[in-house]
Amino acid sequence: MSKPNREKLKNDINSVPTDVQPAAITLDGAVVTFSEGETIYDVAHRHGIDIPTLCYDPRLDAFGGCRLCIVELEGTRNPVASCTTKAAPGMDVRTATGEIEKHRKVLLEMVASENRELDVNPLRGYASQELTALVERYEARTGRFNGKRSGASNTVDENPFILRDYDLCISCYRCVRVCAEQEGDYAISVMNRGFDTQITTEFNGILKDSACTFCGQCVQTCPTGALADKKALRAVNLPGEIEKTRTICPYCGVGCSVDMLTKKDRLIGIHPAMDGPANQGALCVKGQFAFDFVQHPDRLSTPLVRGGDGQLRGASWDEALDRAADGFRAVREKYGRHSIYGVASGRAPNEAAYLMQKFIRAGFGTNYIDNCSRA
Amino acid sequence: MKTPTNQELIKRWYREPAPLLPLLHAFHDRDGFISDESLRDAAVGLKIPLADLFGIVTFYHHFSRNPPGQIAPRVCMGPVCCLEGGKQIIEELKDEGAQAMPCAGRCDDFVPVLKGHCVSVGVSSRTLEARPPPLPPRNPGGIEECVFAEIRTPGRYSIEGYCRTGGYEGHRRAVKEMQPSEVVALITDSKLAGRGGAGFPTGLKWKAVAEAPGTPKTVICNADEGEPGCFKDRAILDFDPHAVIEGMTLAAYATGAARGFIYLRYEYPGTFNVLERAIAEAESAGFLGEEVLGSDFSFRIHLRRGAGAYICGEEGSLLNSLEGKHPFPRNRPPYPVTHGYENLPTAVNNVETLASVPHILRNGANWYQGLGMNGHAGTKVISLSGDIQKPGNYEVPFGLPLKTLLYDWAGGARENRSIQSVTMAGLSGGFLAGEDLDLTLDETSLRSKGSMLGAGGIIVFDDSRDMVEAARSAMAFFAEESCGKCFPCRIGTQRLTERLNGKAGPMELGKWIGEVKDIGSAMKAASACGLGMAAPLITDSLMKYFPERVAQHVEP
Ligand SMILES: Cc1cc2nc3c(=O)[nH]c(=O)nc-3n(C[C@H](O)[C@H](O)[C@H](O)COP(=O)(O)O)c2cc1C
Ligand code: SF4
Ligand code: SF4
Ligand code: SF4
Ligand code: FES
Numbered sequence: 001m002s003k004p005n006r007e008k009l010k011n012d013i014n015s016v017p018t019d020v021q022p023a024a025i026t027l028d029g030a031v032v033t034f035s036e037g038e039t040i041y042d043v044a045h046r047h048g049i050d051i052p053t054l055c056y057d058p059r060l061d062a063f064g065g066c067r068l069c070i071v072e073l074e075g076t077r078n079p080v081a082s083c084t085t086k087a088a089p090g091m092d093v094r095t096a097t098g099e100i101e102k103h104r105k106v107l108l109e110m111v112a113s114e115n116r117e118l119d120v121n122p123l124r125g126y127a128s129q130e131l132t133a134l135v136e137r138y139e140a141r142t143g144r145f146n147g148k149r150s151g152a153s154n155t156v157d158e159n160p161f162i163l164r165d166y167d168l169c170i171s172c173y174r175c176v177r178v179c180a181e182q183e184g185d186y187a188i189s190v191m192n193r194g195f196d197t198q199i200t201t202e203f204n205g206i207l208k209d210s211a212c213t214f215c216g217q218c219v220q221t222c223p224t225g226a227l228a229d230k231k232a233l234r235a236v237n238l239p240g241e242i243e244k245t246r247t248i249c250p251y252c253g254v255g256c257s258v259d260m261l262t263k264k265d266r267l268i269g270i271h272p273a274m275d276g277p278a279n280q281g282a283l284c285v286k287g288q289f290a291f292d293f294v295q296h297p298d299r300l301s302t303p304l305v306r307g308g309d310g311q312l313r314g315a316s317w318d319e320a321l322d323r324a325a326d327g328f329r330a331v332r333e334k335y336g337r338h339s340i341y342g343v344a345s346g347r348a349p350n351e352a353a354y355l356m357q358k359f360i361r362a363g364f365g366t367n368y369i370d371n372c373s374r375a
Numbered sequence: 376m377k378t379p380t381n382q383e384l385i386k387r388w389y390r391e392p393a394p395l396l397p398l399l400h401a402f403h404d405r406d407g408f409i410s411d412e413s414l415r416d417a418a419v420g421l422k423i424p425l426a427d428l429f430g431i432v433t434f435y436h437h438f439s440r441n442p443p444g445q446i447a448p449r450v451c452m453g454p455v456c457c458l459e460g461g462k463q464i465i466e467e468l469k470d471e472g473a474q475a476m477p478c479a480g481r482c483d484d485f486v487p488v489l490k491g492h493c494v495s496v497g498v499s500s501r502t503l504e505a506r507p508p509p510l511p512p513r514n515p516g517g518i519e520e521c522v523f524a525e526i527r528t529p530g531r532y533s534i535e536g537y538c539r540t541g542g543y544e545g546h547r548r549a550v551k552e553m554q555p556s557e558v559v560a561l562i563t564d565s566k567l568a569g570r571g572g573a574g575f576p577t578g579l580k581w582k583a584v585a586e587a588p589g590t591p592k593t594v595i596c597n598a599d600e601g602e603p604g605c606f607k608d609r610a611i612l613d614f615d616p617h618a619v620i621e622g623m624t625l626a627a628y629a630t631g632a633a634r635g636f637i638y639l640r641y642e643y644p645g646t647f648n649v650l651e652r653a654i655a656e657a658e659s660a661g662f663l664g665e666e667v668l669g670s671d672f673s674f675r676i677h678l679r680r681g682a683g684a685y686i687c688g689e690e691g692s693l694l695n696s697l698e699g700k701h702p703f704p705r706n707r708p709p710y711p712v713t714h715g716y717e718n719l720p721t722a723v724n725n726v727e728t729l730a731s732v733p734h735i736l737r738n739g740a741n742w743y744q745g746l747g748m749n750g751h752a753g754t755k756v757i758s759l760s761g762d763i764q765k766p767g768n769y770e771v772p773f774g775l776p777l778k779t780l781l782y783d784w785a786g787g788a789r790e791n792r793s794i795q796s797v798t799m800a801g802l803s804g805g806f807l808a809g810e811d812l813d814l815t816l817d818e819t820s821l822r823s824k825g826s827m828l829g830a831g832g833i834i835v836f837d838d839s840r841d842m843v844e845a846a847r848s849a850m851a852f853f854a855e856e857s858c859g860k861c862f863p864c865r866i867g868t869q870r871l872t873e874r875l876n877g878k879a880g881p882m883e884l885g886k887w888i889g890e891v892k893d894i895g896s897a898m899k900a901a902s903a904c905g906l907g908m909a910a911p912l913i914t915d916s917l918m919k920y921f922p923e924r925v926a927q928h929v930e931p
Contacts, residue, residue: 054862064706066862067901078908079900084706099900106897110866145870145890147879171859186424190701191433193684194857195869200433202425203411210426 025091040082040093041069049095052104052134054111055172056083057127057221059274059281060181066111066172068104068134071095079103101138108140114150114195115224116167122242123232123261124163124225126271131170131224150195151226157206161214161230161289164199164207168226171197175218175227182282187212199226216288220272220281231289232261232269240264246273249287250347253373254278256287267294328364337365346373378405381413385420392634393716395421395431395699396679399438404492408444423699431701434858436476436683437641443472449489453478453603454802454834454848455760456486460498464488467500477685477852478603478801479642482760482834483767484509492644508645511610511756511768514784521734521746521754522727523770526614532649534656537617543662545736546621549628550670558629559585562732564740566752571597571688571725572800572829572905574818577732580722583712584630587720592632594623594674595697595716595723598639598646599681599688602801603852604832607756608726610768612639612646615730616653620676622729624662625736627674630722635676638693641683650678685856689904690715690723692858703860704904725830727756748774751817755831758801759785762792762837773817780816781835792837796920800829802849803905805912806842808920825919826912843928846917847875853910864907867898871914877928887929888918 022033027044034043039062044051054066062083070079074092079100082093094100111131112118118132118141135141151169173190176199180186187210191200201210219227240263249256249270257276261269270288274281293299303320304312315323331339342360344353353371360369379387384401388394398421402413409432418425432438439445450456450465452475464486465473479494481487487496488503497503511523530536537543549558563578584592596619600608612619623635639647654676657663665673679697681687687696691705694716715721731753735743744752751773757780760766764786771780781787781794788794796808804826807814814820821828836845854868874880874891881887895911902908918925 062706063860064903065860067903068862070901081706081903086708102893103897103900106893107862107901110870110894110897111862113870114866145866145880145894147870147873150866150869170862171865180424180427186426189424189426189430190859191430193434193686193859194854194865195859197859197865200426200430202429203414204429211424 023087023089025087025089025093027093028095034087038087040071040073040080040085040087040091043087044071044082044093044095051082051095052108052137053083054131054134054170054223055174057174057178060174060177060221063173063177066107068107070100070103072097072100105138105140108135108138109142109144111135111170112140112142113145113147115170116149120168120225120228121233121236123236123269124219124228125222125232126220126274127174127223128225128228148195151198154206157208159207159214159230161216161285162207162212162219163228163230163233165226165228166199168224169199170224170226171199172223173199174221174223175199178217178221179212183213183215183217185211185213185215188218214285214289215283216285217272217282220283229269229289231292235263235266235268238263238266238268240266242268244271248349249283250349251284251286251290252346253350253371255350256283258283258287260291267291332364338368340364340366341368342370344369344371346371381416382420385416389420392677393636393679393697393699395423396682396696399432399682400680403438403445406444407446408439408441410440421699427701431699434684434702435641435681438682446491447472447474449474449476449479451476451479451481451485451487453482454798454845454852455482455604457848458761458840459485461486464497464500464503476642476683477601477855478605480600480606480609480640481508482604482606482758482832487642489642489644492647494642494645508609508613509767510614511770512765512784514769514771516783518772519746520770521743522611522615522618522730522756523768524734526611532614532616532653534617534653534660537615541737542617542733543621543660545733546624546628546662547668549625549736550668550672555585555629555631558625558736561740562629562735565735565743566740567728567731567735567743568753569725570727570731570755570830572602572803572827574828577724577728580712580724581626581629583710584632584720584722587713589713589719590631591634592627592630592719593716593721594626594630594632594635595690595693595721596623596635596637596726596729597688597690597693597723598637598643598726599685599693600640600643600726600830601685601688601856602803602830602832603849604760604798604801604834605758605830606760607758607768607831609643609646611726611730611756612643613649616649617657618730618733619726620653620657620663622724622732623676624657624667624674625732626722626724626729628672630720632720632722633673633675635674636697636716637676637678638681638687638697639678640681640688647678647680654678684858685852686858686904686906689906691904693723694721703858706903727831746772747817748772749815749817750774751819755816755828757816758832759835760832761797761835762789762794762840763787763835764789771816774820775816777812777814777816777833780833781812788835788837792839794835795838795840796836796842796845798832798834798836798849799826800909801832801834802852802913803827803829803909805909805916806836806846806920807916811920825915827909829909841924842917842921843875843924846913847872849913850875850910853906853913857906857910858904861901861903861907863894863898863901864903864910867894867902867907868910870894871911875914875928882929884926884929888925891918 052068064081064084072094151166154164244259256279257273259271272283305315344356357369388398479487495503495505525540567577696702711721850872
């Protein structure tokens with residue numbers, strides 16, 4: 001998972017004035033500097049140390065649930081969670097001692113034992129491979145610790161976007177936290193406690209009846225694929241490799257960066273770009289799920305003009321543009337230049353919006369120009 | 376009286392500090408359960424997202440969402456009660472919708488059954504009666520006490536009785552004659568340390584709160600007492616509520632706090648009434664409120680009732696519970712002394728800690744220190760229960776030999792029985808047995824055995840008891856009460872319970888031990904709070920003291 005805030009932190013570090021002595025900690029034997037507010041995890045990450053995590057999403061407040069990120073801190077009786085422990089001058093930290101690595105493996109074996117399925121299709125979501133990858137890295141697929149499985153899938157929620165396959169849930173609460181912290185929707189929450197913990201909505205209902213906006217953020221942060229992208233999953237059996245192409249969501253003026261997922265020439269899904277400058281991984285329902293129009297059979301692929309019989313028929317661009325120009329000209333001559341009002345589509349890029357206003361102002365001589373995403 | 380509407384109840388509470396729990400209780404008491412409509416109204420009234428509120432309500436054991444709800448009997452199935460008729464009572468009251476509840480803190484007078492706001496006790500459903508809880512027995516040696524020094528004086532629970540026996544003298548002296556820093560220094564010198572389990576020096580805690588920036592500051596009395604086999608805070612609050620209130624006002628004076636909370640566990644409804652009355656008495660006597668005793672010190676105490684969650688005794692979880700949040704423990708640091716209630720400086724103290732304070736003010740730091748034995752300072756109330764002749768709350772000097780308490784004070788095992796094992800810290804210290812029973816009651820001695828004194832609950836198991844079953848029931852408690860925040864404890868308590876009940880896990884001893892030890896060490900090293908760190912002491916000590924029994928359990 002790319003971690004957008006880290007780049008920023010790196011820049012912040014580099015911009016520390018050189019006349020102040022930067023605070024330092026010892027990290028696996030090396031003395032490294034840190035800036036105020038950085039956690040041990042942040043500092044380690046900046047130095048390329050790959051501390052394993054499952055409940056961590058760099059966009060969210062550190063939660064300290066999975067405990068995979070524990071590190072040894074000189075002077076404390078127990079290891080500490082590096083994601084929640086702020087670096088302080090003089091700390092001596094060891095990130096991967098034999099003991100620590102053993103605990104991590106045991107923890108992963110425990111998580112694997114509560115989960116019904118480790119190998120999930122990557123189309124389920126952006127982070128869906130995180131658990132599998134860690135289980136592989138720690139060779140934790142051992143079948144130890146068998147027992148009851150946790151979580152129960154919601155099979156009645158028939159919304160077209162989000163699969164709620166909680167059989168695979170490991171209670172990291174990233175979905176709940178992203179919904180609250182990143183989206184401000186507070187649509188989902190944690191029900192019950194302990195091993196019976198279950199991700200839920202108000203009164204354990206369906207998403208449509210909740211405050212959910214179907215932005216899909218929960219899907220994309222879920223490290224197990226328990227929350228999955230139903231639209232992308234339609235393409236599971238489509239032949240071809242999944243390819244990613246970076247682009248910008250065409251729907252509104254925010255300009256969220258997305259990665260289009262394609263198989264051959266089919267657009268099959270959208271991932272938010274975690275390093276998108278405008279969205280830092282956030283998307284709304286349109287950017288996330290509303291892409292079916294691209295390959296829809298009803299989509300126009302050629303200009304149409306209306307014949308004398310009132311029916312639409314295919315035409316060339318030249319013919320269609322001439323027809324439109326004639327229409328505008330006739331209206332302006334009859335009713336004056338202010339009878340024309342232009343609305344630029346919010347789905348068009350800034351450049352196109354600029355050209356549109358130029359066209360209306362210079363071409364027709366009126367200031368009646370607007371944009372649908374102005375509000 | 377007309378039944379209040381949702382809006383009237385919301386209006387009653389929404390301006391009060393920590394309004395969520397009392398509002399939910401008001402709904403619960405009115406209807407016997409909390410309806411969807413009430414939750415919707417509460418979400419709007421208190422500006423809590425409905426999904427969160429729904430999740431929060433499901434967290435607590437005792438909040439019912441459906442009829443029969445609150446009136447369905449809740450029968451204690453704690454480690455003592457399940458051996459003394461709890462199972463039978465639950466069976467007998469099945470038709471009334473009886474449910475099991477974890478240890479309800481009446482282990483010296485079993486079996487408590489909670490129905491609405493009434494606790495009755497008895498060993499079968501026919502003998503259930505609502506009787507007052509027992510007074511702490513006196514120790515036979517006439518050893519001087521602190522917390523219990525006056526508790527047996529008749530009428531001590533009322534403000535007149537309390538004042539007749541020296542009550543509020545310390546408070547008066549502090550407010551009129553001492554600087555707050557002098558109170559802190561006195562408590563520091565006394566070496567009083569937290570009696571809620573962690574044993575943090577009380578003077579240091581108060582100093583940190585006093586020096587931390589930000590107001591208003593808060594003092595919280597932790598009366599959640601959820602540890603199985605612990606019932607000392609109940610006895611103190613029932614018989615000596617003003618000592619705790621005085622302790623809180625002294626803490627507030629010392630730290631500069633203006634508001635106080637008592638967070639009382641759900642299972643003590645009688646104690647709630649005692650406290651409500653005592654707070655009102657102290658207010659009308661001018662010991663609480665604005666400009667106490669004509670000084671510029673103001674302090675108010677708000678009584679809040681939990682809803683059935685052991686973890687809410689953990690201070691971070693308690694704070695979240697008060698603030699109306701999901702009661703997960705908080706990440707530490709920062710600690711409550713700087714970031715407590717509403718992220719402002721807060722002293723969270725146990726009932727017993729606070730109840731000791733007025734005595735220390737009256738008798739001095741040296742006196743208190745001197746109550747301990749062999750260089751240990753002060754006293755500790757031990758809740759002793761289980762297979763013992765005279766169960767009850769005993770105030771022991773730190774450093775007292777365990778066997779003196781068990782045999783000389785409490786009469787030893789029941790007739791024709793011998794003591795096989797005892798727990799420490801309720802269940803959180805695991806079991807002790809054999810030669811390791813030769814220890815003294817102080818942290819140093821207990822730590823050397825890999826255990827701890829904690830909140831001071833000791834449960835005795837005689838030679839008729841199956842220790843694997845005792846361990847299973849203990850671990851099932853931890854699994855039931857694990858909040859679900861962190862992986863090692865959420866999964867670990869479940870897996871250890873399964874291994875103790877034989878429902879899952881290897882059938883080969885070596886592998887079984889390997890799994891149980893690996894889970895246990897990951898829990899101890901990585902859990903986010905004391906619950907997950909303590910739970911594996913149960914399995915560790917079971918394997919240490921009863922290896923044959925474990926072998927027999929795994930490979931019968
Ligand atoms: C799982 C758990 C449960 C706890 N329950 C209680 C409790 O019921 N009462 C209590 O006073 N402290 C309890 N504590 C300890 C508190 O977190 C805290 O340390 C204590 O209230 C501080 O007061 P003291 O310093 O006076 O002991 C618990 C701790 C943990 C980890
Ligand atoms: S659904 Fe996914 S993101 Fe949410 S708690 Fe479960 S595993 Fe974590
Ligand atoms: S429509 Fe939604 S996803 Fe697309 S740019 Fe706007 S906010 Fe972002
Ligand atoms: S150790 Fe257990 S009770 Fe404590 S935070 Fe973790 S899951 Fe919750
Ligand atoms: S990343 Fe630190 S506890 Fe999960």
